[in-house]
Amino acid sequence: MTRLTIDTEYLAQTLEALLTIPSPTGYTDTVVRFVSAELERLSLPIELTRRGAIRAIRRGRETRGARALVSHLDTLGAQVKYLKENGRLALVPIGNWSARFAEGARITMFSQSGAYRGTILSLKSSGHTFNDEIDSAPIGWDHVELRVDALAFGRGDLDRLGIEVGDIVAIDPQPEFLENGFIISRHLDNKAGVAVMLAALKALKEANVETPVDIHWLFTIAEEVGVGASSIITHDVASLIAVDNGTTAPGQNSSEFGVTFSMADQTGPFDYHLTKKLVELCQENDIRYQKDVFRYYRSDSASAVEAGADVRTALITFGIDSSHGYERIHMHALRSLAELITAYVASPVDIPRDYEETAGVSGFTRQPTAEAEQSLTPDAENTEIPQA
Numbered sequence: 001m002t003r004l005t006i007d008t009e010y011l012a013q014t015l016e017a018l019l020t021i022p023s024p025t026g027y028t029d030t031v032v033r034f035v036s037a038e039l040e041r042l043s044l045p046i047e048l049t050r051r052g053a054i055r056a057i058r059r060g061r062e063t064r065g066a067r068a069l070v071s072h073l074d075t076l077g078a079q080v081k082y083l084k085e086n087g088r089l090a091l092v093p094i095g096n097w098s099a100r101f102a103e104g105a106r107i108t109m110f111s112q113s114g115a116y117r118g119t120i121l122s123l124k125s126s127g128h129t130f131n132d133e134i135d136s137a138p139i140g141w142d143h144v145e146l147r148v149d150a151l152a153f154g155r156g157d158l159d160r161l162g163i164e165v166g167d168i169v170a171i172d173p174q175p176e177f178l179e180n181g182f183i184i185s186r187h188l189d190n191k192a193g194v195a196v197m198l199a200a201l202k203a204l205k206e207a208n209v210e211t212p213v214d215i216h217w218l219f220t221i222a223e224e225v226g227v228g229a230s231s232i233i234t235h236d237v238a239s240l241i242a243v244d245n246g247t248t249a250p251g252q253n254s255s256e257f258g259v260t261f262s263m264a265d266q267t268g269p270f271d272y273h274l275t276k277k278l279v280e281l282c283q284e285n286d287i288r289y290q291k292d293v294f295r296y297y298r299s300d301s302a303s304a305v306e307a308g309a310d311v312r313t314a315l316i317t318f319g320i321d322s323s324h325g326y327e328r329i330h331m332h333a334l335r336s337l338a339e340l341i342t343a344y345v346a347s348p349v350d351i352p353r354d355y356e357e358t359a360g361v362s363g364f365t366r367q368p369t370a371e372a373e374q375s376l377t378p379d380a381e382n383t384e385i386p387q388a
């Protein structure tokens with residue numbers, strides 16, 4: 001089957017709605033309810049784990065050898081480390097991100113007594129007081145504090161407000177959707193991946209596509225702290241594709257346009273055969289793509305494999321500039337990913353042996369081992385080969 005047409009207006013509206021829902025790791029109930037309702041609106045029954053990871057299965061002709069797609073609902077954030085005598089709050093990050101990008105951020109803090117607004121500030125934030133020291137102050141979470149927008153001028157005030165160590169801090173996304181297709185916001189990792197999956201699912205529903213095997217649509221709630229898909233993969237799943245962000249930066253080959261395939265991350269190479277199939281689907285369907293290797297990166301697929309899931313894994317990404325900072329992506333990449341997903345889920349099963357968890361060597365895959373044929377230039381036969 002060729003790729004389906006993606007409703008990019010729906011994709012953008014869904015992403016915008018997701019960005020309005022605070023969901024740092026550990027505070028994801030609201031976004032779980034939102035995505036669950038959207039899946040049910042798209043005619044998929046859902047089931048939740050105890051903590052709220054979502055599994056929605058779109059039935060195919062065969063249950064065995066199911067395919068799974070996964071994105072994560074949780075985002076970066078912060079947590080109150082201790083209450084300071086000056087009425088401000090020390091913080092620790094949720095997930096791996098720099099305090100450089102926290103300085104100046106508007107936030108919502110969730111306490112048992114209710115939500116408070118505030119701002120994360122450098123310890124030396126006033127230019128009128130500290131002059132040039134505002135630019136020479138160290139960077140790090142020990143050098144910022146949270147100013148709560150409430151009558152809090154001492155430790156006792158914080159106690160009376162019901163603010164406690166461990167309260168969750170959600171960072172405002174500040175999204176902008178530009179007419180030229182660029183989207184700028186915090187938390188595009190991985191609200192954009194979630195929107196891509198929902199847009200692909202909508203296209204499949206409207207085209208009434210039948211798939212050869214069941215498709216598991218998975219949404220996890222703790223990827224940013226390394227847990228991810230560790231406890232949501234069932235034994236009938238043979239392949240898992242993570243939909244997440246690619247690292248567009250100097251020294252990388254990712255792009256804000258088209259699909260970026262991660263060939264490896266810090267946990268090692270992704271599955272040869274599954275990635276090859278996805279690349280060929282891009283070629284057959286005229287979907288722009290590029291390949292990259294991520295050094296300081298892991299995704300839901302890593303946590304699934306580390307938890308013992310014997311599945312083929314691949315990572316398809318939208319290139320993101322300033323990942324885990326103030327991020328930028330382009331609708332072209334989101335649309336391309338959704339198109340690839342529609343082509344993949346409807347494509348024939350290439351490795352029938354994967355229907356079984358274990359089997360003999362018959363039908364086992366092969367990787368090329370023969371030397372590549374070398375094309376000779378007109379003068380190649382007369383070219384002298386340098387000796388070592």
